[in-house]
Amino acid sequence: MSIRANLIAGRALIANPETFGQGEYAYGADRKPISPQHESAVCFCSLGAVERVIHRGTMSAPEKMALAKAAKALHGPLYNVIRVNDELGHEATLQMWDYAIEHAPN
Secondary structure: OOHHHHHHHHHHHHOOHHHEOOOOOEEEOOOOEOOOOOOOEEEEOHHHHHHHHHOOOOOOOHHHHHHHHHHHHHHOOOOOHHHHHHHHOHHHHHHHHHHHHHHOOO
């Protein structure tokens, strides 16, 4: 899939507040931390959603870089994906994803 398609798929994982997580990459239904790749993962932070979609644990993935650029563009140079996700909450996180999707190559 393309970077944009991966970002769209990742955003879909966290679009519902019930499947949006903070503080850990992913949680199971019991709300305990779990690998985003685990079949029981049902709740994801932004980076966990990317990990789930792209199936590789690399911080240099272009999808993560696109989110990092979006975080800085929307909130300033001191913000990164984790700060937006964990400190600013669901709405700000979805705006970050939307920005990344809008500016991603096809």
